Amino acid sequence: MDIIHETFAIEIAEYDEWQDRSRKNNFFELVYILDGKGFHSVNYVDYPYEENGIFLLPTAKCHKYVIEKPTRFLFVRFMGSYFLPNSNGTVDYSNWFSRLNFIMGNHSHLSGEMIDDPDDKKQLKRLLDVIIYEYNRKDICSAFVIQNTLVSVLAIICRNVQQKVWGGRTFNDEKFVDLLNFISFNILDPEKLSVKYLSNKFHVSETYFSEYFRRNSSERFQDYVLKSKLRIAQSRAKYTDNPIQDIALDLGFTDSSHLNRMMKNHFGKGMREIRKEMKK
Structure with missing residues (x-):
């Protein structure tokens, strides 16, 4: 893994057979299939992948690729600090911290391919080509160019997740x-x-x-906001190791007990139960 910035890392790797990779201390990872064919498995659920496929991986432990045809991967690992409002980067990512919470809370991490719109997939490929070019060039400006290009990449992902959340529902207003x-x-x-x-x-x-x-x-406005926050909390319980108290405070709950009560009311399970299920 080539670390080219304190908040993200880029790697291009080719495998004939999948090998476990160290993925510690990351918020999540974007995987782009440059070429090849096989199956992507997260938590024992398999989905086919092929050239130009894109996946968003949380810090799930049960993760691998079953490679049928030699595959080249582009890995973009995002560290948690990338999305913090007080990041030391020259670009202000404070708005993106909430956007990534939306993606983490609403994207099904077992759904395989995440970009359905063909035009968005073409646009995403153009942006990822820029990242690959800068990765290979590695000059003084490359990290900055990649950092800014990733903003557009995440915008497209966010748009597709939003469309899936609505499930084809349309609004007249x-x-x-x-x-x-x-x-x-x-x-x-x-x-x-x-x-x-x-x-x-x-x-x-x-x-x-x-x-x-x-x-x-x-539905009521207050209920909509609460359920949105609870989906984020559920995702963080499943896919991160963040302390439950920290998750609760970050999402505006009084404490972990308050968050657990709300979670049980809406999902029938508390945060610790949800986290334990992912470790089985």
Whole structure:
């Protein structure tokens, strides 16, 4: 693994037979199939892969590739610090921290290929070609170019995850679609999720906002926000080793007990139960 920046690492590797790789201290990993064919297995579920396939891997332990045809992989490993609001990088990634929480909370890590839109897949290939070029060039500006290109890569991933979350559902009110996107991508910012702030931003009367949201989504605004946070908490319990107390505080819960109560109410299982299931 060639570490070219403190917040991410890039590797291009070819395998005839899969070998276990060290994946410690990463937030998640993006895998792009340059060429080859086989099956991708996460937690004992197999999905076919082929050239130009792309996968998003959490820190799952039960992970491997069953290689049918010699395969070249592009691995992009994201360290947790890449998405921290106080990152030392020259680019401000504070908004992306919430976006990645949205991806982690809503992307099924057992779903195999994650980009369905053919035009997005072509665009993603162009961006990854830029990353490969800079990886091979390795000059003084390469890390910065890769870092900025990854912003666009993640935007495309985010768009595809959002489409899957909606499951083909359409909304007649375009403003409401913008509202849902704004909530999803600012889920950790309580100020921006206040009814007052959202009413002003989207030009909806504050007294009418709750009714407006329920009429368009068929659920209460507070319930939508809570379930969004709980999906993120569930994903972190499954795919990271973060302390449950830290997860709770980061998502705006009073403490781990508060988060566990909410999780049991909505999913029937507490955080520790969810984490233990992934270790079996």
